[in-house]
Amino acid sequence: MDRLKLSHIDEELDSSEVAALCFLCLGIVNRKRMEGIKDAKQLFLRLEENGLLDDGAFLAELLHTIRRADLLSLLETDSRRPEETDARPTLSPYRVMLYRIYEDMTTENFEKMKFLLSSKLGRRQIEASDTALDLFVEMEKADLLSPTKLKDMHAVLKEFDQQLALTVKHYMDEVLQQNPTRVPPLPPRVSMDYQRVNNGSQQTPSTLSISETRPSRERIYSDAQPNRQPSSVANEMEYYDLNHNPRGLCVVINNEKFLGEELKDRGGTQEDANVLQSVFSRLGFTVVVHNNLTAGSIQSELTELGKKDFLDHDALVVCVLSHGEKGCVFGTDEKKVKLRELTSPFTSKNAPTLAGKPKLFFIQACQGGSYQEGAVPCPPRPGEEEVREPSLEEDAGPVHGETVAWDADFLMGMATVPECKSFRNTSTGSIYIQELCRQLMKYAKSEEKDDILSVLTRVNREVGKGEYLSHKQMPEPKYTLTKKLVLKYV
Known part of the structure; x- marks a missing residue:
């Protein structure tokens, strides 16, 4: 191929693109021969040694893959993806799949991946990996990753990015089904050990090596036939995994005794704490109850909890039983904790090992000072509250707060809608928590596969x-769940 054209292409490619090209060529060109390549000119020499630049088709496929089709004009070819033939090598679907993962991986997720692999790869290997492509190479060297060994990669990606995990799953289901037992050898002219002799017009193979290359069999669909994902992939993406025992932690913050003068003690709340402990224990969670925490203690407990390693946990549940106002709950010192301060320690940024896992928050507290009315409003007469139902109280407080900040895979089950009060029986517990636990127990032992949102809809009803x-009370679930969550007894 014209060296001047190759020189022009070299000038247009930055270092990250050259690194991507080198990664894609691994398995077609000997790995050792790829070491130390700093620019595209050096790479082109390696490709030329292996007869891969004879017609420009292989280079065109490389440029297409890294989305630099604009450079194809320098090869005097069109911008269409080159057709595959049996007469020349094509890129490995395995390497292209890894490259697509690299393209779609954020810096934050790359750091999470390094953290999750730190126990399997050495510190030197982790620190030497500046990009996901570097990390993939280190995984291959450690025998954690290969065209037919993708389970470790899939498991790691599932911890923080379900879509990237689906890319691997799709490859495993679609590509490896063609021949799950072995990787086919390269055609003779693709051998990594070819050496150019004399004038370079002939090549003599030394030893044939194994390639990651597989024939690409893209499915053809008519306009009448939808391209559906395999059912196994669809099922996996529809429900959260609950495979560990215990499932995770359920933390209950139970505030009964208040230290100031504005908020009354919350009689009956111990009944809520007891039933939550019973139900979530049977659902497979380890339950931890904290009684009578100040605002500062609530914040510090949750902040420390967010630093925990949740790799062996499937989910997290946090229940807060206290007085509240719009956008906040109160500590026993009558100071407020904003709802977003409850959830922020567990976002994917602050708790990376909880990424992609459901985080459930159930808040028994008022969210304002207004009453909800039914179809026939009937405000109570002075003193009627104590006369008609002396055992009912309101979990209300005097201060306004802020709304909650959301992140993926959260559910916030509120006892009431904003601006309104919730009610608690001083003997049997709160209306919301008791009904929530009744519905959870009912469907945990049924054969129906009702998810948590269906359960909360019944709680609302x-x-x-x-x-x-x-007066009336209407709970309000808010959520950013990305899958269905089904809770059953363990």
């Missing part, structure tokens, strides 16, 4: 039917 101190 049952709580909404009641009348409390002549």
Whole structure:
């Protein structure tokens, strides 16, 4: 191929693109021969040694893959993807799949991946990996990754990015099904050990090596035939995994005794704490109860919890039983904790080993000072609250707060809608928590596969039917869940 054209292409490629080209060529060109390449000119020499630049088709495929089709004009070819033939090598679908993962991986997720692999790769290997492509190479050297060994990669990606994990799963289901037992050898002219002799017009193979290259069999679809994902992939993407035992932690913050003068003690809250402990223990969670925490203690407990390693956990549950106002709950010192301060320690940024896993928050507290009315509003007469239902109280407080900040895979189950009060029986517990636990128990032992949102819809319906101190209460679930969560007894 014209060296001047190759020189022009070299000038247009930056160092990251050259590194990507080198990665894609591994398995076609001997790995040792690829070491030390700093620019595209050096790479082109290696490709030329292996007869891969004879017609420009292989280089065109490389440029297409790294999305530099604009350089094809320098090869005097069109911008269409070159057709595959049996007469020349094509890129390994395995390497192209890894490159697509590299393209779609954020810097944050790359750091998470290094953290998750730190126990399997040495510190030197982790520190030497500046990009995901470097990390993939180190995984290959450690025998953690190969065209037919992708389970470790899939498991790691599932911890923080379900879409990237699906890319691997699709490759495993679609490509490896063609021949799951071995990787086919290269055609003779693709051998990594060819040496150019005399004037370079002939090549003599020394030893044939194994390639990652597989024939690309793209499916053809008509306009009448939808391109559906394999059912196994669809099922995996539809439900959160709950495979560990215990499933994870359930933390209950139970505030009953308040130290100031504005907020009354919360009689009956111990019944809520007891039933939550019973139900979530049976659902497979390790339950930890914290009683009577100040605002500062609530924040410090959750901040420390967010630093925990959740690799062996499938989910997290946090229940807060206290007084509240819009956008906040109160510590026993009558100071507020914003709802976003409850959730922020567990975002994917702050708790990377919880990324992609469901995080459930159930808040039994008022969210304002207003009453919800039914179809026939009937405000209570002075003193009627104590006369008609002396055992019911409101979990209300005097201060306004802020709304919650959301991240992926969160669910916030609120006892009531914003601006309104929630109710608690001083003997049997709160209306919301008791109904929540009844519904969780009912469907945990049923054969139906009802997810948590279906359960919370029933909670809304049952709580909404009641009348409390002549008023109504309507719970409100808010969520950014990306899958269905089904909780069953363990």
